[in-house]
Amino acid sequence: MFTTLRQSMTWLHTWSGVTLGVILIVIFFMGALSVFDREIDRWMAPTTRLPARHASISLDALRPRIDALLADADQWRLVLPDARAPFLQLGFRSKSGPRNFAINPASGDILPDSGTLGATRFFYPFHYTLLIRAFNIGPWIVGAAAMAMLVLLTSGVLIRTGLFANFFTYRPKGPLLRASQDLHAVMGVIGLPFFFVIPLSGLVIFSAVYLPAGIDAAYPGKANVFFDEAVGAARLPKSGGPGVIGSLDAMRSSAERRWGAEAELLLVTNARDANAVIEFRRNTKDRVSHDGEPIFFDRAGQMLGQGANRPARSTLDFIWGVHLLRFEHWPLRWLYFVAGLGGCALIVTGFVIWLEKRKTKPHPTGVRFVEALLIAASVGLVFATGGFFVANRLLPQDTPSRAQWETVAFFALWAASVVHAGQRVAAGQAQGAWREQAWAVCIMAGAAPVLNWITTGDHLAKSLAQGQWAVAGVDIGLLAASFVAAMAARRLGRAGETASRVEPQNRRSAQVETDHA
Amino acid sequence: MPEILLVASFAASLFGFLLLALSLPRHWRETMGERHLPSDLRTGLRIGGFSFLLASLVFAFFRDGPAFGVLLWTLLSAVSALTVAFMLAMRIKRR
Numbered sequence: 001m002f003t004t005l006r007q008s009m010t011w012l013h014t015w016s017g018v019t020l021g022v023i024l025i026v027i028f029f030m031g032a033l034s035v036f037d038r039e040i041d042r043w044m045a046p047t048t049r050l051p052a053r054h055a056s057i058s059l060d061a062l063r064p065r066i067d068a069l070l071a072d073a074d075q076w077r078l079v080l081p082d083a084r085a086p087f088l089q090l091g092f093r094s095k096s097g098p099r100n101f102a103i104n105p106a107s108g109d110i111l112p113d114s115g116t117l118g119a120t121r122f123f124y125p126f127h128y129t130l131l132i133r134a135f136n137i138g139p140w141i142v143g144a145a146a147m148a149m150l151v152l153l154t155s156g157v158l159i160r161t162g163l164f165a166n167f168f169t170y171r172p173k174g175p176l177l178r179a180s181q182d183l184h185a186v187m188g189v190i191g192l193p194f195f196f197v198i199p200l201s202g203l204v205i206f207s208a209v210y211l212p213a214g215i216d217a218a219y220p221g222k223a224n225v226f227f228d229e230a231v232g233a234a235r236l237p238k239s240g241g242p243g244v245i246g247s248l249d250a251m252r253s254s255a256e257r258r259w260g261a262e263a264e265l266l267l268v269t270n271a272r273d274a275n276a277v278i279e280f281r282r283n284t285k286d287r288v289s290h291d292g293e294p295i296f297f298d299r300a301g302q303m304l305g306q307g308a309n310r311p312a313r314s315t316l317d318f319i320w321g322v323h324l325l326r327f328e329h330w331p332l333r334w335l336y337f338v339a340g341l342g343g344c345a346l347i348v349t350g351f352v353i354w355l356e357k358r359k360t361k362p363h364p365t366g367v368r369f370v371e372a373l374l375i376a377a378s379v380g381l382v383f384a385t386g387g388f389f390v391a392n393r394l395l396p397q398d399t400p401s402r403a404q405w406e407t408v409a410f411f412a413l414w415a416a417s418v419v420h421a422g423q424r425v426a427a428g429q430a431q432g433a434w435r436e437q438a439w440a441v442c443i444m445a446g447a448a449p450v451l452n453w454i455t456t457g458d459h460l461a462k463s464l465a466q467g468q469w470a471v472a473g474v475d476i477g478l479l480a481a482s483f484v485a486a487m488a489a490r491r492l493g494r495a496g497e498t499a500s501r502v503e504p505q506n507r508r509s510a511q512v513e514t515d516h517a
Numbered sequence: 518m519p520e521i522l523l524v525a526s527f528a529a530s531l532f533g534f535l536l537l538a539l540s541l542p543r544h545w546r547e548t549m550g551e552r553h554l555p556s557d558l559r560t561g562l563r564i565g566g567f568s569f570l571l572a573s574l575v576f577a578f579f580r581d582g583p584a585f586g587v588l589l590w591t592l593l594s595a596v597s598a599l600t601v602a603f604m605l606a607m608r609i610k611r612r
Contacts, residue, residue, distance in 0.1 A: 164541075165541060165542075165543065166543075167537075167538070167541070167598075168534075168538045168541070168544060168598070168601055168602040168605055169543065169602070170602045170603065170605070170606045171606065172606050173606075186599070186602050187599065190595050190598045190599050190602070191595050191599075193591045193595070194591065194592060194595060287584065288584040288585060288588065289584070318584075322588065327585070329581070329585060329589075331523055331589065332585065332588055332589055332592065335589070335592035335593065335596065336592070338596065339592055339595065342595075342599075
């Protein structure tokens with residue numbers, strides 16, 4: 001089929017990109033947003049915009065309230081407050097399904113339900129499941145896209161001519177095709193380490209989902225035993241006799257003494273049984289590795305064991321940590337965000353190259369379909385995300401199933417973007433579709449900070465003065481998106497005008513061509 | 518101190534990539550307006566460029582230790598290399 005390696009790699013690069021690129025844009029974009037998930041949560045749930053407290057709160061003092069909420073739950077978890085999420089998060093499974101409560105650490109009061117999924121329960125699961133939960137299909141699609149990303153990078157490097165001679169070559173002034181080719185190659189080569197490590201570590205995180213056979217062969221039907229043994233978890237069988245858990249504060253300080261670090265998470269199993277197990281995990285904000293070093297106690301506070309840190313496990317913890325960035329390192333957090341958006345730009349420029357080349361063919365099959373899809377997956381996605389922020393501020397707090405309505409708004413706007421792009425591109429006005437959707441992004445992203453001001457009173461100057469960096473940062477990000485969208489829209493408008501002024505003949509014939517295609 | 522090291526690490530990698538870009542015939546021609554790049558100078562620019570990249574890595578290590586340092590340096594270098602590419606593009610536009 002192909003006579004040279006370059007030919008076959010070009011084919012592979014082109015078609016894996018065209019088929020899975022749209023999904024990759026969505027994954028990269030949602031991943032970039034997830035970098036600031038806690039900050040976006042603060043913006044979207046104003047009741048959780050609490051001052052960060054440094055004094056550690058007494059768990060024993062909170063126990064009566066927690067026990068009242070738990071009722072007869074057998075297992076529960078409590079996420080302790082930190083600088084990015086300054087409140088306690090209680091989670092357990094009740095008879096009516098999973099329940100979550102946010103607790104104010106200062107008063108011990110339950111914070112009112114914010115009626116939003118926020119970033120941690122919308123953008124973040126979107127990033128790795130595409131919100132397709134049926135039969136676990138979502139993670140499999142994401143895994144295929146991650147594999148495709150690795151294939152794209154490898155084949156891209158193999159087909160690149162003058163990898164080092166053209167390392168910095170970017171000629172934005174020339175024709176669109178050449179400028180896109182330059183930008184695509186420059187970004188791909190320069191960002192190669194990040195773009196390679198991120199999908200690879202993502203695949204490693206889900207390795208037990210993608211490759212279950214190894215675990216299943218050694219532990220048939222008992223994968224949980226494997227995971228317990230892998231982290232050195234202590235488990236006790238249920239005794240059947242009732243039991244009461246002793247002082248959680250004593251257990252926590254004992255664990256914190258061992259770590260020399262603060263606890264982040266508390267997990268209780270067999271909560272009402274004499275054989276209750278209480279697990280504490282440390283926070284990992286001072287290290288890359290996502291290693292909670294779990295410590296297990298029985299209900300009397302006697303230590304049952306500490307998670308063993310074997311070489312394979314610590315390697316995995318490091319790879320997980322690189323991808324999940326649970327650490328506290330603001331320059332790195334921003335760089336991850338920028339690099340994630342860079343990934344989107346890389347894929348979009350790749351599509352532009354394919355489209356520009358394809359358009360010169362006598363029968364450019366699929367060009368309009370792919371261009372409409374690209375518009376919806378890039379600008380349209382940003383537009384729908386802006387709409388999600390706007391819906392979050394516009395929906396009244398007491399709307400029944402408010403969180404679902406936000407999601408509906410997101411997908412309705414995204415669908416509108418698909419229809420608009422499809423219609424405009426079919427009419428031969430692709431440039432108009434790009435421009436109008438860019439203006440739509442400008443309006444949506446610009447409206448969100450204003451609505452935040454109106455509904456919460458936290459305008460940018462106030463949140464900056466009060467050191468509410470999460471709220472201020474999200475506002476600034478939205479305003480920046482709005483500004484960039486406006487610049488892009490204006491440029492697209494100008495480029496459209498000059499193009500029609502300079503070469504009306506060509507455009508008309510191109511129009512005829514696409515109509516006949 | 519951590520902020521100074523951060524800026525130093527970025528500045529060093531920016532300068533390092535600038536030297537490496539100048540060691541490439543295309544960019545030497547475009548920025549210096551001279552056709553010929555003597556091979557001694559090219560070698561010098563490359564040694565200088567890589568030394569500054571190494572210095573940038575050392576600054577990142579001093580700031581954050583090896584684990585965070587490598588991540589920081591990798592991403593900072595990507596940003597500075599891209600900045601150099603944009604700077605060169607702007608320079609061509611102006612001339």
